[in-house]
Amino acid sequence: xxxxxxxxSQFSNVSIWKDSFWVVSIGIIYFLSVQFSLLFVVKPxxxxxxxxxxxxxxxxxxxxRKGLWKYIIALIFLANGLGNLIGGNSWMISIxxxxxxxxxxxxxxxxLQRWNGHPFTLQKLRALFSLIGAVVISTAIGASLGAxxxxxxxxxxxxxxxxxxxxxxxxxxxxxxxxxxLSWKEGISSWKPLNHKxxxxxxxxxxxxxxxxxxTFSLTQQDAxxxxxxxxxxxxxxxxxxxxxxxxxxxxxxxxxxxxxxxxHGQGPFITDxxxxxxxxxxxxxxxxxxxxxxxxxxxxxxxxxDKEDLLQQQTLVLDTTFQTLPFGVIVCDEKGQFHIxxxxxxxxxxxxxxxxxxxxxxxxxxxxxxDTKTIYPxxxxxxxxxxxxxxxxxxxxxxxxPNLCQGTFVNAVGAPMKxxxxxxxxxxxxxxxxxxxxxxxxxxxxxxxxxKEQILELDRSNKELDDxxxxxxxxxxxxxxxxxxxxxxxxxxxxxxxxxxxxxxxxRLQTLSQKMTDLLDALLYYSRVGRTELSLQETDLxxxxxxxxxxxxxxxxxxxxxxxxxxxxxxxxxxxxRVSELFHNLISNAVKYNDKAKKWIEIGWQNQEAGPxxxxxxxxxxxxxxxQIDSIFRIFKRLHEQDQFGGxxxxxxxxxxxxxxxxxxxxxxxxxxxxxxxxYFTLQKGETI
Amino acid sequence: xxxxKGQIILVVEDSEDDFEAMERAFKKENVGNTIIRCSNGDKAxxxxxxxxxxxxxxxxxxxxxxxxxxNLPGTDGRVILSKLKQDDILxxxxxxVLTTSSDERDIQDCFQxxxxxxxxKPVDFESFIEAMRRLKDYWIEFSIIPKVE
Numbered sequence: 001x002x003x004x005x006x007x008x009s010q011f012s013n014v015s016i017w018k019d020s021f022w023v024v025s026i027g028i029i030y031f032l033s034v035q036f037s038l039l040f041v042v043k044p045x046x047x048x049x050x051x052x053x054x055x056x057x058x059x060x061x062x063x064x065r066k067g068l069w070k071y072i073i074a075l076i077f078l079a080n081g082l083g084n085l086i087g088g089n090s091w092m093i094s095i096x097x098x099x100x101x102x103x104x105x106x107x108x109x110x111x112l113q114r115w116n117g118h119p120f121t122l123q124k125l126r127a128l129f130s131l132i133g134a135v136v137i138s139t140a141i142g143a144s145l146g147a148x149x150x151x152x153x154x155x156x157x158x159x160x161x162x163x164x165x166x167x168x169x170x171x172x173x174x175x176x177x178x179x180x181x182l183s184w185k186e187g188i189s190s191w192k193p194l195n196h197k198x199x200x201x202x203x204x205x206x207x208x209x210x211x212x213x214x215x216t217f218s219l220t221q222q223d224a225x226x227x228x229x230x231x232x233x234x235x236x237x238x239x240x241x242x243x244x245x246x247x248x249x250x251x252x253x254x255x256x257x258x259x260x261x262x263x264x265h266g267q268g269p270f271i272t273d274x275x276x277x278x279x280x281x282x283x284x285x286x287x288x289x290x291x292x293x294x295x296x297x298x299x300x301x302x303x304x305x306x307d308k309e310d311l312l313q314q315q316t317l318v319l320d321t322t323f324q325t326l327p328f329g330v331i332v333c334d335e336k337g338q339f340h341i342x343x344x345x346x347x348x349x350x351x352x353x354x355x356x357x358x359x360x361x362x363x364x365x366x367x368x369x370x371x372d373t374k375t376i377y378p379x380x381x382x383x384x385x386x387x388x389x390x391x392x393x394x395x396x397x398x399x400x401x402x403p404n405l406c407q408g409t410f411v412n413a414v415g416a417p418m419k420x421x422x423x424x425x426x427x428x429x430x431x432x433x434x435x436x437x438x439x440x441x442x443x444x445x446x447x448x449x450x451x452x453k454e455q456i457l458e459l460d461r462s463n464k465e466l467d468d469x470x471x472x473x474x475x476x477x478x479x480x481x482x483x484x485x486x487x488x489x490x491x492x493x494x495x496x497x498x499x500x501x502x503x504x505x506x507x508x509r510l511q512t513l514s515q516k517m518t519d520l521l522d523a524l525l526y527y528s529r530v531g532r533t534e535l536s537l538q539e540t541d542l543x544x545x546x547x548x549x550x551x552x553x554x555x556x557x558x559x560x561x562x563x564x565x566x567x568x569x570x571x572x573x574x575x576x577x578x579r580v581s582e583l584f585h586n587l588i589s590n591a592v593k594y595n596d597k598a599k600k601w602i603e604i605g606w607q608n609q610e611a612g613p614x615x616x617x618x619x620x621x622x623x624x625x626x627x628x629q630i631d632s633i634f635r636i637f638k639r640l641h642e643q644d645q646f647g648g649x650x651x652x653x654x655x656x657x658x659x660x661x662x663x664x665x666x667x668x669x670x671x672x673x674x675x676x677x678x679x680x681y682f683t684l685q686k687g688e689t690i
Numbered sequence: 691x692x693x694x695k696g697q698i699i700l701v702v703e704d705s706e707d708d709f710e711a712m713e714r715a716f717k718k719e720n721v722g723n724t725i726i727r728c729s730n731g732d733k734a735x736x737x738x739x740x741x742x743x744x745x746x747x748x749x750x751x752x753x754x755x756x757x758x759x760x761n762l763p764g765t766d767g768r769v770i771l772s773k774l775k776q777d778d779i780l781x782x783x784x785x786x787v788l789t790t791s792s793d794e795r796d797i798q799d800c801f802q803x804x805x806x807x808x809x810x811k812p813v814d815f816e817s818f819i820e821a822m823r824r825l826k827d828y829w830i831e832f833s834i835i836p837k838v839e
Contacts, residue, residue, distance in 0.1 A: 475761065478790060482813070483707035489815035490710065511814070518813055529793060536795075578794045 023068055026060040027075035034083035037173075040260055041087070042278045047150070047162055049281035050260040051169040052253070053080070054142070055177020057105035062112065062120050062178065063185045069109075077102045096149030104142025108134045108174060122182045122245055123307070128300050132293070135174045143167040165278060172285045176253055176292055183246035201242065205251065209235045213255040217268035229269045229287070236291060240299035248295040256288050327433075329411070332418070334427040335388055337362075349434045351405035359385060367402030371410065383415030387428025390417045397435070410436045463531070470528035474521040481521065485514045520637065523652040527636065530579065530659045540577040542570035542584075546604055549585050553592065562592050565603040571614060575664060575684055583660045584618070586653040587680055591620035594678075612683065613666065619679040625672040633670065634658045657682075694837070697754030698724040702734040702770065703788075704762050711815065712757070715822035721830060726753065731765030734758075735773065738780060752838045753783060755829055758805075760789040760796060768799060775804030782836045786825060 033053040040050040057076045061069055080101045084094035111134035112120045116127055147163035212235060216228045232255060239247035262268040263284045264277060270284040271277075323330050329346030333339045337359035347353040350366050357365050360379055368377040379385060383393040393415040401408035413432035417425050488510050492499075499507065543566075550564050573580075584604075591602045603619040625633060632638050636655040657680075661668045665685030672678040699721075703709045709727055716725065728734035736742035737750055744750045756774075760767035767789065774780045784806040789796070792810045800808050809825065812818045829835070 479705055482705060482790065482811075485813065486707035486711050486815060490714070493714075493815075515813065526793075533795060 019068055019071075022064065023071045023075060026057075026064075026072055027079050030056055030060070030076055031079040031083055034080060035086070038083065038087045040169075040264055040281075042165070042264065042281060047146070047165055047169075049165055049169050049264070049278060050173060050256070050285070051166070052173035052177045054101060054105045054108075054139075054170050055174035056181065057101070058108040058174060059178045059181030061105070061109040063181060066118070073102060073106055076105065090153065093149060093153055096152070097146060100142050100145035100149060103145060104138050104170065105174075107138035107141060108178070111137060120182070121186065122179055122296075122300065123186075123303055125297065125300050125304065128296055131178060132175060135171055135178070139167055139170040139174060142170060161278075165282065168282050168285045168289075172256070172289050172292065175289075175296075176249060176256060179245055179292075179296055180249035180253055183244070183249055187246050202247075205235065205239055205243070205247070206254065209239070209251045209255055210258065213258045214262075217259055217262035219267075219269065232291065236295040237298060240295045241302055244299045244303055245296060248292070248299045252288070252292045252295065259284055259288065329432045329434075330429070331384060332427060332429050333384060333388070335425055337385075337388065340427065346432070349409060349411060349432065350400055351402055351409075359388075365402075367400055367405065369399040369401060369408075371397045371399050373399045373401065373408060382430075383413045383432075384428050384430040387415035387417045387430060388425065390419070390425050392416045398432075408436075409434055410439050467528045467531035470524055471532060474524040474528065478518065478521045478525070481514055481517055485511060485518070488514070523637075523656075527652065527655060527659060530656065530663060535576040535579065535663055537574050537576055539572055540575050540580060541572050542580075542606075545577065545581045545584060546570060549581065549588055552585075553588070561600070562595070563599065563601040565601055567603065567605055570604070570606060573614075573684065576660075579660045579663065580684070583657050583682075586657045587618040590653055591618060591622055591678070595620060595622035597621050613685050615681055615683055617679055617681045619677065621677040624674040624676050624678055625670070626674050627672075630670060630672060634668075694754065697835075697837070698726050698751055699755055699757065700734075700737070700753035701725055701727045701757045702731070702762065702767065703727060703757065703759045704729050705759070708759070708811065711818050712822065715819045716826070718819060719823050719826045721826055723754070723830070731762040731767065731770055733764075734762075734770050735765050738770075738774060739777075752780075754835055754837075756783055756785045757788050758785050760787060760791055760800075768796070768803065771800060771805055772803040779838060782838050784829060784833070784835060786829065 030053055033056050037048045037051050037053055040048045042049045057072075061072055064072060077098050081094045081098035084097045085091070089097065112130060115130045115134065120127065120131075122128060122131065143163045143166040146166045147159045150162050151157075151159045209232065212231045216231060219228060236248060236251060239251045243250075259268060259270075260281070263270050263280055266277065268284075270280045270287065272280055323341055323343040326343060327345055329349045330341060330343045331339060331346050331354075332341035338356070339354040342354035352366050355365055362368065362382060362384070363377050363379045368382065369375060370377055377398060383396050386393050393413070396413050396415075398411050398413055399408055400411060411432040412435045413430055415428060415430040418427045418429060419425055488507055492504070492507055496504075546564070546566065553562065588602055588604075592600065599621075601621055604617070605619070606614050606616045608614050634654050634657075637651045638655075658668055661682050661684065666683040668680060668682040670678060670680050699716075701709060701712060703712065709729075713725065726737070728737055737744045740747055740750050758767050758771060762770075767787070771785060771787070774783070774785060781804065785804070787800050787805045787808045788811055789808075790811050797808050807825075807829075809821055812821050
């Protein structure tokens, strides 16, 4: 016997006491039952003609946990041996009987476990037949062992008779007791407070059973020929129908003891001539066996039917509750179109409940229209009608409008036929949902989307117009400006000798101003061009871009040396290489320009992000930006310093940078510590690494 | 001189001031060739392709060299350039793009279309004169230019 791990985990003082009590009780009950059964010992072989102890033993194993089996088996062995010794058998015979009985009961349980698993319950006919099979096989082996045991002591002449009596006595006893124990265990574990009507009925049943048995078996020889012994049948049927297995097994047990008692004492319908009690007992037990088998079969059939009914009832309950609470309308009808289920949601959505109108009138009764809300829906095409015809329909939109539903409701309906396994259509089901709100929401979303799209288009258009405007304005302003410059120059050239110093200074000032204006217009022109023209995207090696800029810087200012730091190789990206070069150039020249340190450096780095494009950074050790000014650095023509400080400039560099980044779908942000340096970070969404 | 005395210089330039600046520069550099000016793109196309009022070949001698502004009223300088360079005869005439635009895209496009050189109009007059001097040295005195009939 194996011990399952859970047995060990339950190891505690309380459970030890409980288990010990349980095992010892089984031993005592078994011992008492052996003593009781020895009353049915018949001559000449001195074996009991009626033997329930094995059933008690096997039943006890079946309802005990596996961990206790070895103790129960050992105790049964002892109790059986002891009982036989007390009954007057020799040591040898007692041990032999103990072995035979222990093996027999254990084998029943072993076979049942193999066939039906653990725990074994007597709820199905299959289980009943397994039980009978297991009992027959085990008892055949036990009977052979017992007969061999006795034959070894008294000679082999006894063998067949002993085996026969043992077999029949034990088969009946075991079946009866196992059924009794299992059913009563079941009854106790699912105990319900007793209803006194039931108690009265049970007591009446027992009185009738005992009365009939006693009456039948105390008859005289002549009367016994009459078939009075059939009187017990209706009683057992009553027990089976009303008290199931536990009723049948209990009534059977009580009546069997009474019948056996009378028969052993030479009374009852099974006594032939009073000389061969053993044979009479065998016939009695066959009779009892038929009684038990029939009534158990009946009882279990009743249980099975009841279980099925319970299940069906439960399923009906589940379905009913579901239909009642479901927010979807559910309508079920038979093949003629009579409604069987019409749940509250269906009534709420349709505005009209179940009616008995014929299907031809459905569209009119409920006011079913096409989604255009005007055309009445053809009855033949309704999902439920199609379902009755055997068609499945997927999401059909309908519009419902009737006197109870003046506003009208849009529903989405699906239909399916109900088909028996052989394909007969027994009706149809339609399930539908009120989608009016969804439709409204959807319309609103669509409207908002449309508005948004229009606004975006409008924005794009006005942005483009702005860029165009800037371009045109700056371009067209530039031409006359060039003219002013040229003409002032020609003036200087042609009238030099006629102008005094003051005139010449004013003319020079005019030229300087127009130069300045040209610069501003150029910047504006460039800015609008970046916004106007399509990007010319191509694979670009940023290392080349940076190297080129670096070279340009070194060429331009030999004395103004700056250290370029590039900690890791830059990636290849898809971008407009000209614009990106301008971007880097602007950032780098800013970094160089706004730097008062003796040793200037610029660090150009990048970092891959898990999601999104890489982040580039241009860091310097320059003058930094005051925190309150950070927000305004990208504004066009915004200068943070005086005109002639840090080499001057129009204040457009960072505006260009931002515009180029925006055109690439990227972002730019800046971190700076005033006096220590600035880091520009940016992404180029379209510039994914390769 | 490699640009023949009789060969004319065609200047496509809408700005009076720039044209005056060019004239002054040529004068300072003693360029003696006849200068014909087209003040918009359409006139330039008509002249070059001898159409409209320039249909008479005698009155529209082929230029030896063309100075082309890009941003012009009417037909754009870029269009003129590509039309010129697609024409079997006219494509031999050197075209000097002289423009205020310094857009990379313009530079690329012009050379793609077949411009012979690209010069940004210097903003101040001294540089303008200098630029014209260099162009004269290279294109009018140094280079050998085909005769186009």
